[in-house]
Amino acid sequence: MPNLLALDAGGTSTRAVVLDRSGTCLGYGRSGHGNPTATPDLAPISIREAAAAALRSGQLPGSAIELSMGAVAGGRDAEHVVGEALLGAGIDAPCELASDVLALFTSGAAEQHGYALVAGTGAAAVRVADGEIVATADGLGWLLGDAGSGFWIGREVALAAVADLDGGPSTGLTRLALEALEVTADLDEIGDEGRPVALEDLGDRVYAMPPVRLSRLAPAAFALKNDAVASDILQRAREALVATLRRVTVDDVDGPIVLGGTLLSRQQSFSDAVRHSLASSDDGRDVRVVDDGLVGAATLALRAAGITVDAATHDTVRSTLAALSSP
Amino acid sequence: MPNLLALDAGGTSTRAVVLDRSGTCLGYGRSGHGNPTATPDLAPISIREAAAAALRSGQLPGSAIELSMGAVAGGRDAEHVVGEALLGAGIDAPCELASDVLALFTSGAAEQHGYALVAGTGAAAVRVADGEIVATADGLGWLLGDAGSGFWIGREVALAAVADLDGGPSTGLTRLALEALEVTADLDEIGDEGRPVALEDLGDRVYAMPPVRLSRLAPAAFALKNDAVASDILQRAREALVATLRRVTVDDVDGPIVLGGTLLSRQQSFSDAVRHSLASSDDGRDVRVVDDGLVGAATLALRAAGITVDAATHDTVRSTLAALSSP
Numbered sequence: 001m002p003n004l005l006a007l008d009a010g011g012t013s014t015r016a017v018v019l020d021r022s023g024t025c026l027g028y029g030r031s032g033h034g035n036p037t038a039t040p041d042l043a044p045i046s047i048r049e050a051a052a053a054a055l056r057s058g059q060l061p062g063s064a065i066e067l068s069m070g071a072v073a074g075g076r077d078a079e080h081v082v083g084e085a086l087l088g089a090g091i092d093a094p095c096e097l098a099s100d101v102l103a104l105f106t107s108g109a110a111e112q113h114g115y116a117l118v119a120g121t122g123a124a125a126v127r128v129a130d131g132e133i134v135a136t137a138d139g140l141g142w143l144l145g146d147a148g149s150g151f152w153i154g155r156e157v158a159l160a161a162v163a164d165l166d167g168g169p170s171t172g173l174t175r176l177a178l179e180a181l182e183v184t185a186d187l188d189e190i191g192d193e194g195r196p197v198a199l200e201d202l203g204d205r206v207y208a209m210p211p212v213r214l215s216r217l218a219p220a221a222f223a224l225k226n227d228a229v230a231s232d233i234l235q236r237a238r239e240a241l242v243a244t245l246r247r248v249t250v251d252d253v254d255g256p257i258v259l260g261g262t263l264l265s266r267q268q269s270f271s272d273a274v275r276h277s278l279a280s281s282d283d284g285r286d287v288r289v290v291d292d293g294l295v296g297a298a299t300l301a302l303r304a305a306g307i308t309v310d311a312a313t314h315d316t317v318r319s320t321l322a323a324l325s326s327p
Numbered sequence: 328m329p330n331l332l333a334l335d336a337g338g339t340s341t342r343a344v345v346l347d348r349s350g351t352c353l354g355y356g357r358s359g360h361g362n363p364t365a366t367p368d369l370a371p372i373s374i375r376e377a378a379a380a381a382l383r384s385g386q387l388p389g390s391a392i393e394l395s396m397g398a399v400a401g402g403r404d405a406e407h408v409v410g411e412a413l414l415g416a417g418i419d420a421p422c423e424l425a426s427d428v429l430a431l432f433t434s435g436a437a438e439q440h441g442y443a444l445v446a447g448t449g450a451a452a453v454r455v456a457d458g459e460i461v462a463t464a465d466g467l468g469w470l471l472g473d474a475g476s477g478f479w480i481g482r483e484v485a486l487a488a489v490a491d492l493d494g495g496p497s498t499g500l501t502r503l504a505l506e507a508l509e510v511t512a513d514l515d516e517i518g519d520e521g522r523p524v525a526l527e528d529l530g531d532r533v534y535a536m537p538p539v540r541l542s543r544l545a546p547a548a549f550a551l552k553n554d555a556v557a558s559d560i561l562q563r564a565r566e567a568l569v570a571t572l573r574r575v576t577v578d579d580v581d582g583p584i585v586l587g588g589t590l591l592s593r594q595q596s597f598s599d600a601v602r603h604s605l606a607s608s609d610d611g612r613d614v615r616v617v618d619d620g621l622v623g624a625a626t627l628a629l630r631a632a633g634i635t636v637d638a639a640t641h642d643t644v645r646s647t648l649a650a651l652s653s654p
Binding site: 099126127133134135136137140141143144145155158159162166167192193194195199203206207211214247 | 426453454460461462463464467468470471472482485486489493494519520521522526530533534538541574
């Protein structure tokens, strides 16, 4: 019986699953950084390793795969990268690519209509109709958008620390940001030109790293309880994310709202507050949270192979994958 | 009679002047990019060329220089770069460095107390007391600050174009931004995922260039008359710059406010509006606009050589330099 391989390649980790045509997952593999735009050197290796591990775990040769489906972050032009990486794992079958956001939506929904809101390092919302993304809001990257994302929160943490060191509102974020950036200068030490040494050092550290790495500072905002500046940052992030979703919601497309990405799947109270905002306005819409896009990529693989995926099949994918991938 | 050399090395151009101890300027030279942080390969060449040109123009050998003073943008650690570059021009004399913002202040003021507000690609304000910078606001670079700067305005232009293409307020900035970024897609063309192709292309262009190059889009905001979005960007830029200056002004430091940098020296109506805001609040403070920091660097060179620079000497520097450097 021929099998399918599905991939979910993200900035932090890459996951792969081998499944049969009934939706039963047979093997699972996981590796590191898989975004071909952010980490062009590592992504092909990660994709090959995850696919090879999924085959090993399912005790199947590469020749058992009839079709692969890759959901790849930042992968507008990733066909070649993914194809070569899968060849490296011994898989010489047709390979299709899907948007990582569509895969994430499909992880949470057997339905082919609805919405997804993703907030990880970046942030975007989409409307899905007839199984395709028909409208997108934000997802414009750290310099032009991604409002409410991990980068956005991290940059706000940096700006709050800068303001504090420059005579603005005091916040516990300053200490956490300086620690995260390994700035050790004493907060009272004043350098040249009337400026705290810690502020000059913070600037030097920030400009020495790729800007998108400011997302490293986001955990500081989540770590503090009862800090007015941190609470305000998180509230503005939630409002921005809800506003991004609003820009794609329309009355005549029903279906669930699927939430995903680190901020919405791992930060429980943040995610709960977003759900609460949505519940109080998007009356009656079903809001679901997913960990990643792998169930969705597997579902899209089944559909690409001509198989109709109903709620029962979707549930088979979900439960058999959970059994394989749980620690 | 021994002479002095002064340098003003900025992101766009580098200027040098040779002067005698009376403040009379004898030779002037000009070259290209001189910021050792932004353009490490070009800056040493520019500095050497400007210095050599100033010597040639004054018909003096390098040995005629007893002391050099360099005002270098981004030059926290530029001693070595400037020293080597001047050696390359045949100048083997002690070399001192000054803040480019202090040089700019000193271009507009023989006084040793007062304020400077600079807005070029970046933006900062300082308070000067006893000839030294004693307080600084902003100047934190494009990622952490520079509110109201050329970068800031350029990024706002990009965000306004993105919002327009994404269903937000319509603005003439969109066409200008797409032209500046050489995006040729038709505005009505919709690509994958319900997004205008022009928006995707704009994103690709922006992320393919160094972020600070968004300052290229700033001229679009100045080019449009009667565009509500452009006017709003420029008004917020002016407010941000005035707010930055406010953070360093104190009652017990008098003296002039010196305005400089491209936005305040070349954009007449923008600069006039900033002066107007300042006049309506900083009662009685003298507001002056300067083109660059070269008169100031020359003044600082005289002071470093132990010469007292009064208003008359400052005026000698200014007028003899203007005679040499006017086209």
